[in-house]
Amino acid sequence: MTQRGRAGARPGQRPGGRRGQAAEPGDAQESRAPAAPRIDLTAARARVRTVIEPVVAAAGYDLEDVTVSRAGRRHLVRVLVDTDGGISLDDVAVVSREISGALDAAEEGGAEVLAGEYQLEVGSPGIDRPLTLPRHWRRNRGRLVAVNGLTGRITSADDEGIVLDVDGKPRELRFDELGAGKVQIEFKRLDEADFGDDEEDDEDEGEGEE
Known part of the structure; x- marks a missing residue:
């Protein structure tokens, strides 16, 4: 913007x-x-x-x-x-x-x-902005990030550090041991994507029934 x-x-x-x-x-x-x-x-x-x-x-x-x-x-x-x-x-x-x-x-x-x-x-900063301050991590809760050789999802963040979900296991990391994090771009699989046309298909099928 x-x-x-x-x-x-x-x-x-x-x-x-x-x-x-x-x-x-x-x-x-x-x-x-x-x-x-x-x-x-x-x-x-x-x-x-x-x-x-x-x-x-x-x-x-x-x-x-x-x-x-x-x-x-x-x-x-x-x-x-x-x-x-x-x-x-x-x-x-x-x-x-x-x-x-x-x-x-x-x-x-x-x-x-x-x-x-x-x-x-x-x-506003783009998604490629390095995560270096506590507020950066807090504002990206739920996102997949890479930091210190790990890739995981931020499940929580406070003034002390963060918790990453790494392959289903929580990893607690303090800010004094964290390097700059980078948000990872995620793409939905085609079979998970919602194109918003399911309801229209149902309506079309209903119109064709007598």
Whole structure:
């Protein structure tokens, strides 16, 4: 789930983040958009995280990851958030507005978080996200995972560790002895799959009987 947004140049600021007068007609910027200002992306990521983490937490979500990269004349800010029960499209829209507002307020207050324009993408972690924190394991109860050379289903998880069902036998593992887990993709067998047409078949058979 991704919500795309953008903070543009502010009054009295040229696109690209340089403060000054607005571009005049015939300016070279008309024919060729400037590249994003070169900044320390690692430092920018840290600044963005510092600004938005309290806002995300106040909205009731966990900030899972932040990345900052260049995308033409803008910077691309990708933010991953999550919560118990998962993230809906409405949740993404709400947290996107909160994050964008926080970044704009920080820059208007004199803190240069990102130089120039940026594009914001907010979404939830995919199934390939490594399970590294207790909340990651808790939110994947019932899923098949691989960790420490074992493959099993998470039957329970608390603040101390997890219980895996490995070939029908429970295995208790503490977080201090767990590596990063990986959710395994499962496919239903064709003979177990529900295609939702059984009821229609029964109706068709009933219509044919006199």
